[in-house]
Amino acid sequence: MSDFLLEIKNVSKFFHGLVAIDDLSMKVKKGQIYGIIGPNGAGKTTLFNCITGLYKPEKGDIMWEGKRINGIAPYKIAELGILRTFQTIRLFSEMSVAENIMSGRHIKSNQRWYNGIIHTPSMIKDEKKNWLKVGELMDFFELRKYATTPAGDLSYGLQRRIEMARALAAEPKLLILDEPAAGLNENETIKLAQTIREVRDQGVTILMIEHDMDMVMSLCEYITVINFGAKISEGEPSFVQDDPVVVEAYIGSDEDE
Amino acid sequence: MRQSYKIAIIFLIVMGFFPLFSNSAWLAVGTTFLIYAIVAFSQDIILGRAGAFQMGHALFFGLGAYTTAILNVHYGVPIIYTFIPAIIIPLFIGIALAGPIIHLKGDYLLVATIGFNIIFIQVIQNDIFGLTGGPNGIFGIDVVRIFGVEFMSQRAIYYMSFTLLALTLLIMRNLDGSKYGRAMFYINKDDIAAQSMGINVRYYKLYAFALGSAIAGAAGSMFAIQYSAVSPEAFNVIQSIMFFTIVLVGGSASLPGVLIGTFVMFVLPEIFREFQTARYLVFGLAMILTMILRPRGVWPVKFGNIPNYLKKKDTK
Numbered sequence: 229m230s231d232f233l234l235e236i237k238n239v240s241k242f243f244h245g246l247v248a249i250d251d252l253s254m255k256v257k258k259g260q261i262y263g264i265i266g267p268n269g270a271g272k273t274t275l276f277n278c279i280t281g282l283y284k285p286e287k288g289d290i291m292w293e294g295k296r297i298n299g300i301a302p303y304k305i306a307e308l309g310i311l312r313t314f315q316t317i318r319l320f321s322e323m324s325v326a327e328n329i330m331s332g333r334h335i336k337s338n339q340r341w342y343n344g345i346i347h348t349p350s351m352i353k354d355e356k357k358n359w360l361k362v363g364e365l366m367d368f369f370e371l372r373k374y375a376t377t378p379a380g381d382l383s384y385g386l387q388r389r390i391e392m393a394r395a396l397a398a399e400p401k402l403l404i405l406d407e408p409a410a411g412l413n414e415n416e417t418i419k420l421a422q423t424i425r426e427v428r429d430q431g432v433t434i435l436m437i438e439h440d441m442d443m444v445m446s447l448c449e450y451i452t453v454i455n456f457g458a459k460i461s462e463g464e465p466s467f468v469q470d471d472p473v474v475v476e477a478y479i480g481s482d483e484d485e
Numbered sequence: 486m487r488q489s490y491k492i493a494i495i496f497l498i499v500m501g502f503f504p505l506f507s508n509s510a511w512l513a514v515g516t517t518f519l520i521y522a523i524v525a526f527s528q529d530i531i532l533g534r535a536g537a538f539q540m541g542h543a544l545f546f547g548l549g550a551y552t553t554a555i556l557n558v559h560y561g562v563p564i565i566y567t568f569i570p571a572i573i574i575p576l577f578i579g580i581a582l583a584g585p586i587i588h589l590k591g592d593y594l595l596v597a598t599i600g601f602n603i604i605f606i607q608v609i610q611n612d613i614f615g616l617t618g619g620p621n622g623i624f625g626i627d628v629v630r631i632f633g634v635e636f637m638s639q640r641a642i643y644y645m646s647f648t649l650l651a652l653t654l655l656i657m658r659n660l661d662g663s664k665y666g667r668a669m670f671y672i673n674k675d676d677i678a679a680q681s682m683g684i685n686v687r688y689y690k691l692y693a694f695a696l697g698s699a700i701a702g703a704a705g706s707m708f709a710i711q712y713s714a715v716s717p718e719a720f721n722v723i724q725s726i727m728f729f730t731i732v733l734v735g736g737s738a739s740l741p742g743v744l745i746g747t748f749v750m751f752v753l754p755e756i757f758r759e760f761q762t763a764r765y766l767v768f769g770l771a772m773i774l775t776m777i778l779r780p781r782g783v784w785p786v787k788f789g790n791i792p793n794y795l796k797k798k799d800t801k
């Protein structure tokens with residue numbers, strides 16, 4: 229259709245009459261690093277939940293590569309190539325780091341129903357291919373030495389890396405990151421920004437929510453600002469940064485940065 | 486879990502040689518252990534792996550047993566031919582019953598599955614189709630005959646059960662090393678995250694139900710052969726509660742845990758007859774204490790069963 233990978237068209241989401249997303253529209257281009265910012269409770273995570281199928285918006289369309297995808301089950305959204313991380317980390321915490329990342333290979337694995345009972349040569353090959361991919365990702369994210377460690381035993385920063393590795397294991401077209409820098413120290417944040425750039429350079433489009441303004445402004449190519457569920461501004465970082473409406477929204481809401 | 490392979494091998498070797506050193510009374514106890522271990526493992530697929538709170542598992546065990554009994558006694562079908570239907574019928578009934586309730590969470594699913602078990606017992610007790618023999622059940626089940634050779638000795642029955650358990654363990658090993666087994670664990674640990682990784686929660690839960698029910702059915706068939714009789718009380722809700730707690734007390738998805746649980750619950754009472762009356766008391770206490778002191782079970786499962794070539798470059 230167009231060069232927009234993802235289009236949000238006049239989407240609204242209500243919770244018991246409360247407007248969480250208000251007639252929101254935005255367009256994400258292929259290959260972009262796209263940022264979403266806004267004060268706490270603005271509806272950013274809710275928007276991500278609508279895109280990934282966890283919530284169904286009451287109004288509007290979510291278009292993926294030109295096709296309407298709202299209301300589709302989350303697992304099918306993932307199969308389309310839209311993978312995410314969570315603001316409140318959601319790892320399989322008792323399972324090892326490698327097993328966590330392996331979950332991302334689920335949709336890439338071509339095992340059949342009987343392979344849960346009987347192993348076949350092609351299945352064993354598939355299994356090995358997927359574990360090796362997990363190995364590559366552990367190297368990329370410097371997680372190899374924690375391969376067999378339960379994910380829940382690791383630090384916040386490492387857990388965020390595992391979540392990203394897990395999503396990337398599915399070879400997504402669009403990677404959705406919900407506050408990836410939350411809880412990270414300055415060094416970790418700088419490294420994260422580098423990682424995100426590298427991932428994009430490998431051809432993955434990035435859509436991210438982030439409160440760390442330095443990071444957002446230096447990393448994102450385009451930004452949408454949300455307040456009370458509605459878009460109040462959009463544009464390149466330099467524009468958004470100085471937009472009086474944005475400044476007003478952040479001062480008005482006592483936001484920390 | 487690698488360690489559990491070793492335990493499984495040792496267990497199979499010990500159980501494989503056990504008949505050489507035991508009389509027929511001990512063989513009967515051993516057979517009971519094998520059969521109940523199979524049921525407990527099949528419960529573990531549903532509860533320990535997929536995390537579905539199924540508390541009606543005796544229903545599928547019973548379905549297998551009654552399938553063999555009815556086909557053999559009423560229709561004269563040779564025992565070995567009843568084996569396949571005793572697997573297929575529980576499998577499809579498992580899918581059919583679980584289908585409408587599989588989306589239910591924890592306690593809701595638990596209550597619904599108990600409901601199925603109660604209805605099942607009512608049906609067989611009231612002899613609804615004139616096939617189940619009511620409260621007395623069905624007796625006079627034939628012995629296994631293959632090409633005219635009768636396998637009726639306690640030892641033969643023992644080794645048939647042993648083979649079935651070995652097969653069950655092999656299936657569980659294969660399950661754990663496949664995308665199917667892993668998907669069950671992911672769903673169990675965090676179903677939102679699992680869905681977001683592209684896992685169809687409903688499909689994999691039903692898969693667990695189908696597999697678990699089929700294996701329980703096979704064990705039921707063995708049970709009918711061992712006692713050459715079936716009756717309702719062997720498949721009531723109390724039995725389901727036992728299978729459920731064996732998994733939770735032993736340790737979800739833990740091979741040694743499930744074996745220990747089965748041994749304590751079903752074998753010790755056979756060995757110590759005086760323990761029989763006290764078994765609910767003892768196991769009840771064990772359940773309470775385990776949940777307080779070791780909420781993940783006596784022998785909790787260890788994850789991290791990944792191929793060695795992923796562990797090698799360990800040096801960083």
Ligand SMILES: Nc1ncnc2c1ncn2[C@@H]1O[C@H](COP(=O)(O)OP(=O)(O)OP(=O)(O)O)[C@@H](O)[C@H]1O
Pocket residue numbers: 243248266267268269270271272273274275315
């Ligand atoms: N499942 C839900 N049920 C009811 N209300 C909800 C639900 N999820 C979110 N909300 C409400 O919707 C609004 C937007 O929440 P959301 O989590 O999307 O904000 P956010 O922009 O991500 O904020 P933050 O920066 O703090 O993460 C809030 O008022 C929140 O309380």
Ligand SMILES: [Mg+2]
Pocket residue numbers: 272273274315
């Ligand atoms: Mg949020």
